[in-house]
Amino acid sequence: MIKYLKAATRFEDYPTSSLEMVICGRSNAGKSSFINALFNQKIAYVGKTPGKTRLINFFETDPGYTLADVPGYGYAKISKKELLRFGEMMEEYFKKRACLKLVVLVIDIRRTPNDDDLAMLEVAKDRGLEILIIANKADKVNQSDRIKNTRRIAEGFALDIDDVIAFSSLKKKPLDKVSAAIMQKLGLQ
Numbered sequence: 001m002i003k004y005l006k007a008a009t010r011f012e013d014y015p016t017s018s019l020e021m022v023i024c025g026r027s028n029a030g031k032s033s034f035i036n037a038l039f040n041q042k043i044a045y046v047g048k049t050p051g052k053t054r055l056i057n058f059f060e061t062d063p064g065y066t067l068a069d070v071p072g073y074g075y076a077k078i079s080k081k082e083l084l085r086f087g088e089m090m091e092e093y094f095k096k097r098a099c100l101k102l103v104v105l106v107i108d109i110r111r112t113p114n115d116d117d118l119a120m121l122e123v124a125k126d127r128g129l130e131i132l133i134i135a136n137k138a139d140k141v142n143q144s145d146r147i148k149n150t151r152r153i154a155e156g157f158a159l160d161i162d163d164v165i166a167f168s169s170l171k172k173k174p175l176d177k178v179s180a181a182i183m184q185k186l187g188l189q
């Protein structure tokens with residue numbers, strides 16, 4: 001079960017929480033689709049036009065943690081001023097959100113980590129947060145590429161292969177594996 005709490009841009013407006021997971025990644029990687037698949041509920045907005053979300057959307061889940069859906073990065077059609085505001089908002093979130101424990105980074109399985117992805121991961125590593133990479137849109141590639149690309153993504157991030165899970169938000173597979181990894185990294189099981 002997942003319930004929408006609120007949208008916020010500033011620290012003062014974040015909802016109270018003692019345990020949080022954030023979903024981040026490049027624009028159009030499938031962050032919102034991933035949230036919907038994970039909870040089997042159409043709750044996060046899946047956009048036809050990328051880069052619509054400019055706020056941090058907070059949700060409450062029934063395993064007892066909150067979830068933050070942050071805007072995707074790397075969207076080209078954004079003004080300098082907006083980019084600056086986005087950067088400030090993200091920096092404040094990652095610096096001040098004390099209950100944040102797990103960073104889930106969603107990446108298209110057909111891509112390799114770019115500078116923005118690596119910078120994002122660096123922020124998470126610096127704070128000593130738990131990390132899980134979702135190699136999304138796994139339905140777009142065949143089985144052998146799925147394995148190959150997952151390995152390539154893990155190498156690109158300099159992470160253990162176990163920290164990268166090939167996933168299809170469209171097919172909602174493999175849901176159990178992803179849920180278990182999240183619960184384990186949040187210390188809920």
Ligand SMILES: Nc1nc2c(ncn2[C@@H]2O[C@H](COP(=O)(O)OP(=O)(O)OP(=O)(O)O)[C@@H](O)[C@H]2O)c(=O)[nH]1
Binds near residue numbers: 031138
């Ligand atoms: N085939 C396939 N398409 C997907 C999958 N996940 C997402 N998509 C599609 O990819 C597009 C982007 O999905 P979103 O969930 O809106 O992506 P997002 O990362 O939330 O995008 P922003 O909010 O703009 O940053 C949509 O057209 C989705 O239908 C998947 O697992 N498989």
Ligand SMILES: [Mg+2]
Binds near residue numbers: 032046047053
């Ligand atoms: Mg989205």
